[in-house]
Amino acid sequence: xxxxxxxxxxxxxxxxxxxxxxxxxxxxxxxxxxxxxxxxxxxxxxxxxxxxxxxxxxxxxxxxxxxxxxxxxxxxxxxxxxxxxxxxxxxxxxxxxxxxxxxxxxxxxxxxxxxxxxxxxxxxxxxxxxxxxxxxxxxxxxxxxxxxxxxxxxxxxxxxxxxxxxxxxxxxxxxxxxxxxxxxxxxxxxxxxxxxxxxxxxxxxxxxxxxxxxxxxxxxxxxxxxxxxxxxxxxxxxxxxxxxxxxxxxxxxxxxxxxxxxxxxxxxxxxxxxxxxxxx
Amino acid sequence: xxxxxxxxxxxxxxxxxxxxxxxxxxxxxxxxxxxxxxxxxxxxxxxxxxxxxxxxxxxxxxxxxxxxxxxxxxxxxxxxxxxxxxxxxxxxxxxxxxxxxxxxxxxxxxxxxxxxxxxxxxxxxxxxxxxxxxxxxxxxxxxxxxxxxxxxxxxxxxxxxxxxxxxxxxxxxxxxxxxxxxxxxxxxxxxxxxxxxx
Numbered sequence: 246x247x248x249x250x251x252x253x254x255x256x257x258x259x260x261x262x263x264x265x266x267x268x269x270x271x272x273x274x275x276x277x278x279x280x281x282x283x284x285x286x287x288x289x290x291x292x293x294x295x296x297x298x299x300x301x302x303x304x305x306x307x308x309x310x311x312x313x314x315x316x317x318x319x320x321x322x323x324x325x326x327x328x329x330x331x332x333x334x335x336x337x338x339x340x341x342x343x344x345x346x347x348x349x350x351x352x353x354x355x356x357x358x359x360x361x362x363x364x365x366x367x368x369x370x371x372x373x374x375x376x377x378x379x380x381x382x383x384x385x386x387x388x389x390x391x392x393x394x395x396x397x398x399x400x401x402x403x404x405x406x407x408x409x410x411x412x413x414x415x416x417x418x419x420x421x422x423x424x425x426x427x428x429x430x431x432x433x434x435x436x437x438x439x440x441x442x443x444x445x446x447x448x449x450x451x452x453x454x455x456x457x458x459x460x461x462x463x464x465x466x467x468x469x470x471x472x473x474x475x476x477x478x479x480x481x482x483x484x485x486x487x488x489x490x491x492x493x494x495x496x497x498x499x500x501x502x503x504x505x506x507x508x509x510x511x512x513x514x515x516x517x518x519x520x521x522x523x524x525x
Numbered sequence: 526x527x528x529x530x531x532x533x534x535x536x537x538x539x540x541x542x543x544x545x546x547x548x549x550x551x552x553x554x555x556x557x558x559x560x561x562x563x564x565x566x567x568x569x570x571x572x573x574x575x576x577x578x579x580x581x582x583x584x585x586x587x588x589x590x591x592x593x594x595x596x597x598x599x600x601x602x603x604x605x606x607x608x609x610x611x612x613x614x615x616x617x618x619x620x621x622x623x624x625x626x627x628x629x630x631x632x633x634x635x636x637x638x639x640x641x642x643x644x645x646x647x648x649x650x651x652x653x654x655x656x657x658x659x660x661x662x663x664x665x666x667x668x669x670x671x672x673x674x675x676x677x678x679x680x681x682x683x684x685x686x687x688x689x690x691x692x693x694x695x696x697x698x699x700x701x702x703x704x705x706x707x708x709x710x711x712x713x714x715x716x717x718x719x720x721x722x723x
Contacts, residue, residue: 258706259699263611264677264684288595293710295600297678298562298607299652300660306560310574311552315545317578318585322543 248272253283261287261294316417316434320406320443406485409434409441418522420501426450426519429480433501433522442471442486444503449480449519452505459506460486461514463523465496468514473506499523533598540588548585555599556581559606566610566679567617576613580606599652611681662712670705673698 246268248256253276259265260273277287409415414436422429428448435442444460452458452475460471471486500523505516528536528550539547559580564573583605584591591601663671676687688698 255703259677259684259702262674262677262702262706263608263681264687264702266683266685290706291604292596292600293706293713294678295596295604295607296655296659296713297663297674297709298603299558299599299656300663301558301561301565303557304561304564306556306574306577310560310577311549311556314552314556314578314581315549317582318545318548321582321586322545 246272248276250276250280250283253277253280253286257283257286257290258294261290313415316415317406317409320432320434320445406443409436409439409443414438418501420444420446420503420520420522422448423518423521425517429520431503431520431522433486435486437498440487442501444471444474444482444484444486446476446482446503446520447480449476449482449503451478451480452476455508456505456516457508458482458519459504459511459514459516460484461502461504462486463499463502465499467495468502469495470512470514471501473508534591534593537584537588537591537598540585548581551584552581555602558599559602562603562606563610566607566681567614572613572617573610576606576610580609583609607678614681658713658716659709662709662716665712666705666708670701670708673701674705674709677702 248269253273256265256269256273260270265273273287277283416435416437418433418435420431420433426449429446429450430448431444431446433442433444446458449458457473457475459473461468462471472484474482474484476482500521502514502518502522503520504514504518506514507516526546528547531547531550533551533554536547536551540551556577560573560577563576563580564570567573567576580602584602591598595601663674666674673687673691676682676690677684680687682690684698684702685695687693688695691698
């Protein structure tokens with residue numbers, strides 16, 4: 246479908262109101278992109294259409310909304326160029342986990358199938374064991390898929406921050422340096438129900454070779470790992486925390502901690518705590 | 526820093542340098558208007574707050590998307606708000622029903638004084654005048670033209686969908702929208718002409 250200048254003039258108001266169907270709108274867009282005169286018409290029509298919104302009776306937004314928006318903007322300004330890298334890292338981590346899971350699932354599934362096939366020819370008792378093992382595999386698979394989806398679906402740090410600040414139980418907590426890092430400080434905004442948080446630190450000490458900072462969500466019976474991060478020369482670090490253990494029963498929630506851990510992945514905290522909130 | 530007297534485009538320039546104070550000033554100036562438009566489209570206070578937040582954070586993240594050469598900041602901001610609200614409305618599967626349309630022109634007054642009146646008296650006068658002019662321009666439209674325009678703008682319906690909803694021929698709806706917008710244009714231009722001469 247094509248549209249000339251007369252067609253644009255006839256349809257420009259409906260276009261500005263968003264009332265053209267997809268095909269008509271695309272034809273008009275194409276023409277306007279290459280016609281300076283019609284572009285002026287389009288800008289004027291857009292402005293006229295947008296002015297309709299000004300006639301709406303004013304209703305006041307809540308004061309809490311401003312606090313949410315300003316907190317989110319503040320955190321976003323702390324997430325500059327690393328955003329894309331972080332986003333792709335999360336995406337890559339999620340994708341890698343999914344691929345690894347897929348390969349593992351195929352291998353494991355094949356192995357199970359062989360096992361069950363052999364066992365079927367032998368005894369009923371062994372068949373029962375195989376079924377139990379299969380059920381266990383199904384449960385494990387579900388958990389892995391959920392964990393993987395939790396990582397992948399968030400998409401990017403900015404989306405995660407938006408997600409966090411949209412939660413009704415949003416909290417903003419200061420984090421204090423311990424004796425191991427008295428000059429360090431941090432801020433942590435988080436939603437417990439969402440199992441999501443965003444950490445921003447400053448003045449953390451430079452890390453020794455082979456070490457990284459780890460964020461922990463501390464419960465009475467367990468410390469669950471929120472993620473690892475490095476710091477720049479000023480000790481500034483950032484991390485989007487996804488508490489995959491959220492909703493599991495680890496006892497009462499106690500607070501948050503940042504420790505120094507080996508760079509190799511660890512699920513247990515072993516190093517000194519340098520930042521904490523709520524653990525006194 | 527006191528941002529009173531700063532033009533919108535000056536505040537937007539400062540957003541490029543991540544000036545949180547300038548962002549707060551823009552928020553104070555327009556949050557009620559943005560929220561009101563979002564509420565009008567999505568008809569849910571919580572969703573309207575989410576849209577408002579989303580719109581302002583988009584402004585914060587991408588201030589360069591505003592182009593002063595193509596129009597005023599407020600109309601750009603309201604376009605972003607309207608489009609975002611319609612997207613959310615569609616994604617949540619809501620459809621604007623005719624009886625659910627809250628009144629716009631001359632049928633209901635503001636329930637609060639506008640934020641701009643609290644923020645900057647000079648700006649408040651300009652904005653209030655502009656809002657009044659648009660309402661008057663809409664008031665004089667025949668009801669059927671006003672309804673077609675509102676269903677398109679706030680309901681996100683195409684002309685065909687409006688025709689289906691109203692049980693009118695497509696050509697009739699097209700004419701109503703075209704004539705209504707033409708009358709609005711004339712009314713707003715006359716008002717601007719009077720302002721220039723006074």
